[in-house]
Amino acid sequence: MNSGRLLLDYLKSKWPHYGLAVVLIAAANIIQSYYPRLLGDFTDHLQRGELTPPLIASYSLKLLAVGVLFGLLAGIGQYVVMRAGRYFEFVTRRKLFEHFTRLSESFYSKHGVGKMLSYVMNDVTAIRESISMGINQMTNAIILLVAAVIMMAASSIPVYLIAVCVAPLLVIPFLVVRFGPVIRKRSLTVQESLSKMTESAEEQFGGIRVTKKFAVEPIMVRRFGETVDRIRDNQLSLVRVSSLFQALIPFLGALSLVVTLAFGGYLTIAGHITLGNFVALTLYIRMMVNPLQQIGNVINTMQRSRASLERLNDLLSRRPDIRELEEARSVDLDRSAIRISGLTFTYPEAEKPSLRDIHLTVEPGQTIGIIGKTGSGKTTLAKLLLRVYDPPEKTIRIGGVDIRELTLESLRGQIAYVPQEGFLFSTTIRDNIAFYRRDSGLDQVERAAKQAQIxxxxxxxxxxxxxxxxxxxxxLSGGQRQRTSLARGMIKNSPILLLDDSVSAVDAVTEKAIIETIRKERAGRTTILIAHRISALKHADIIVVMDEGRIIQRGTHAQLAAQPGIYAMLHAIQEEGNQYAEG
Structure with missing residues (x-):
């Protein structure tokens, strides 16, 4: 993708605002260009002894008018630019967040929260600053340079004198070509370093309680310090280049001014130009130095922002792994069977399958229990049912329809998924429970809380x-967080309830009460229970036992407990543990 596409699209949408700003700033600088001419004429009148009180008053009023008009027009133009730049921040951050919501889980498994915050904060700010500074200072510089050259050419200053005085400034374009790519490359390295620092900080803050409990604060400080040191080294590398670039421009400006004073002064003494022309020329050359320095600043800033543009455009060019078909449709899952046939699945970049040849049918209204050792594929199966990852074509059907043909809203909106570690937001308990149904009344929230025993x-x-x-x-405690998350799933009241070890952090008495409530409330509706504890699955219509990605046993609790195998072994171990706890 073109690295400037994001910025160009925005500028096209806001061109009336930026057009107005350019006109205002240009007009301000054209007016400002009369300042040296007025002072030059005033000097000539002074030298010839022609000044009178009315003439002095006239020049004073003209200079005052130039100052007032310049300040007014430049101020309004700068305000328009700055306001539009802030709007860029707003729309771009919103666009980024919307894009984040569309990306698949595989993206988040490779990128930390800190890196995404760096995109939203550092990169967007860098681009906004380049817009505001670029349009403001570049318009200033170009108009002022053109106006200065025109005003000098329109005066009686000899052309050869103008050419000699301006010559040192012509080196600046060559500096831009030389330094620009280097600054951009080093700016990209700095932005990547900032992303890593933000990731490290987010991780450290998130785990601060663990850090304090293990008393390893010095280790964490040293680890974060190493990240900061890398940023310092990268930024110093950038500063060395950009500082040299920005220092050379004023130097060339000063050199041009020295040539003006020397050559122009000689011509003035020799009588080839008037003192007023010399004063005007000196002021025009001095006036040209500042915009050239502004151009250097803008180029420096734009090279840095280009690195941010490349990062953002690369991010926005990423497409989710899970995409809806153009002809995707919605299906009512309320009375739909789930049929899994020949499902073999391997995670991206993994070497061996996590699921192997899975065959399973869940009839409408059934309660299915899934149990197995850690890493046996239980959660992977849940993720595939939700299309967090795409299953192979035609391996999972709901209501006779391949889930890859369903809209994501239709599929996920009709499945209430409650993971083992349910994420709770920094808001009220009520808002967390009513997360899916924001319009739920307090009575509905309370009912869900009672069902979850919280x-x-x-x-x-x-x-x-x-x-x-x-x-x-x-x-909240671990068990309270888990039950609050469960209440969020219960209030959704979806056709399919998928619990992924969602009562593992509660005691046996509470677990029993929750399971009994689920049996009562979910009668006639499909429920899939993934658990490590057999006590949560005893009531299931059918229980499947998984091991190393395969289903190795299936049946009711009574059938499996009577068969030699993993289930009977787990049952015996857990029963022995329960007896020990009771004793």
Whole structure:
């Protein structure tokens, strides 16, 4: 993708605003270009002894008018540019967030939160600054340079004198060609380093409680310090180049001014030009130095922002692994069977399959239990049902339709998924439970909380359902977080409920109450229970046992407990543990 596409698309949409700003800034600088001419004429009148009080008043008013008009027009133009630049931040950050919501889980498994924050904060800010500074200063510079040259040419200053004085400034374009690519490359390295620092900081802040409990603060400080040191080294490398580039431009400007004073002064003494022309020429050359330095600043900033543009355009060019077909359709899953046939799945970049030749049918209204050792493929199966990853074509059907042919909203909107580690947001308990159904009344939220056996705990808080949770629900215990997440799934009241070890953090008594509630509330509706504890699955219509990605046993609890195999072994171990706990 063209590295400037994001910026060009935006500028096209806001061209009236930027067009107005350019006109205002240009007009301000054209007016400013009269300043040296007025001072030169004033000097000639002074030298010839022609000044009178009315003439002095006239020049004073003209200079005042130039100053007022310049300040007014330049100020309004700069305001328009800055406001439009802030709007760029708003629309781009919103666009980025929307893009993040569309990307697949595989993207987030490779990129940390800190890197995404760096995109949203550092890169967008860098581009916004280049827009505001670029349009403002570049318009200033170009118009002022052109106006200065025109005004000098229109005066009685000899052309050869103008050419000699301006000659040192002609080296600047060669500096731009030489330094531009180097600055851009080093700016990209700096932005990548900032992303890694943000990732490291986000990780350290998220794990600060673990750090303090293990008393390893010095190790974490040293680790973060190493990241900061890399940023310092990269930034110093960039500063060395950009500083040299920016220092050379004023030097050339000063050299041009020296030539003007020397050669122009000689011609003035010799009587070839008037003192007023010499003053005007000196002021025009001095006036040209500042815009040339501005051009250097703009080029420097734009090279840096180009690195950010490349990063953002690369991000926005990424397409989700999970995409809807153009002819994707919606299906009512309420009375739909789930049929899995010949499912073999390998994660991207993995060497061996996580699931092998899975065959499973879940009839409408059935409760299916799935159990197995850690890493046996249980959660992978849940992710495929939700199309977090795409299963092979025609291996999973719901209601007779390949789930790859369903819209994501139709599929995921009709499945209530409750993972083992349910994420809670930094808002109220009520908002967390009503996350999917934002219009739920308090009575519905309370009912879901009772179903998840978290209601009495919530009432113990001073603000009850309006209690605000800390980041990721840190205010709650592990079991409370899990049950709050379960309440979120229950209030959704979807045709299919998928619980992925969602009661692992609760005690046996609470687990039993939750399972009984699910049996009662979900009667006649499809429920899939993934668990490590057999006690959560005993009531299931059918239980499948997984090992190394395969289904190795299936049947009711009674059937499996009576058969030699993993299930009977797990049952015996857990029963022995329960007896020990009771004893």
């Amino acid at each position: 209601y009495s705990n919530i009432l113990d808080f001073p603000d009850k359902f309006e209690t605000k949770l800390g980041e990721r629900g840190v205010t």
